Amino acid sequence: MEGIKLVIFDLDGVIYRGNFPLPKAKETIESLRQRGKFIAFLTNNSTMTRFQYKRKLAHMGIKASAEEIFTSAWGTALYLKDRNLKKALVVGEKGLKKELGWAGIEVTSSPSEDVDCVVVGLDRKFNYKKLCLAFEAIKQGALFIATNKDYTFPMENKIVPGGGAIVASLQSALGREPLLIGKPSPFLLRLIMEHYHIEEKHAVIVGDRLDTDIEMGKKAGMKTILVLTGVTNEKDLANTPSQPDAVVRNLEEILEIEWLK
Ligand SMILES: [Mg+2]
The missing domain is CATH 3.40.50.1000 (HAD superfamily/HAD-like)
Known part of the structure; x- marks a missing residue:
């Protein structure tokens, strides 16, 4: 069986909070790249351009190309252009x-x-x-x-x-x-899957919001991982009917997930 090829990371509450990177964000992404996984970043936050996010990540030691960064602002621009x-x-x-x-x-x-x-x-x-x-x-x-x-x-x-x-x-x-346009709408996700030529069953989304990151992943038939470093706590999680495939306290723990190895 082929495993996960693409790991899609949300940004706010997963990679950083404000201007502070979350612990082991850089190391976790590097480890996944070493395992041969493709990496994408998908944020609903529309306040910055893809190039600004690239720079923000670079300041945190995280190397990413602008082509790996997908934002709701960029997606909206594409949507408007397509529909004239x-x-x-x-x-x-x-x-x-x-x-x-x-x-x-x-x-x-x-x-x-x-x-x-x-x-x-x-x-x-x-x-x-x-x-x-x-x-x-x-x-x-x-x-x-x-x-x-x-x-x-x-x-x-x-x-x-x-x-x-x-x-x-x-x-x-x-x-x-x-x-x-943004998560949980599948619009941006489709653009990502087309970009990487990967099927949903070979991708996982790592996010901190149940109603966007996890919801979108579930609807698309993807694996989902909730990180408790953002807006969702264990109490919120206990009260939700649709549970993610895995829950981690910090990003580094995702490296221990068997199906992500
Ligand atoms: Mg988030």
Whole structure:
């Protein structure tokens, strides 16, 4: 039987918290590469570009190419480009705006009739005015797109509200759901599987969120590993009906998993 060929890592709460790498992240990835595994990084966090994530990982001693990094911002840019959506009102940070711009999408912050879609991600300068403008654009007919719906994400010493909390405010005003690009939607996962030419049964996702990382993996028929270094604790885990294939307290423990050897 062929085993796992591709290990997909979430970033926030798995590889690092804020600017601090989690223990043994670098060593674990190096060991897996030495075993001949392909590595991919898949984050719902839309605040930075793939190249910024590459640099952030490099600062932590983790070597990764931009082609190994898949983000909800990049995925959203690809989605808009594919569907010929040319102008986006963006509630989000620089990284998201840059990825959209590189894909040839015009980015605006004011609602007008030619706005094709409203793209929402984490925006740490979000305010009521931005909520009103996004609401207005969607009311005028723009498509409502969420880069991700993560309600929280982990920083160095605390858990903070995520892009999903901003999406939820707009969603509640509109009374309807957005189209979701990030996990647990299979959209980014399909791009990864196509890139590596690997079937789901030969891949595993390592994440810290049950409702995104683990949920997506399970839906796709992949193996799933939950790491308890992010937003999920043992109590949350006990209360969930859909259990991951493995649970580890720290990243290094995944090297001991028999089916990953
Ligand atoms: Mg995470």
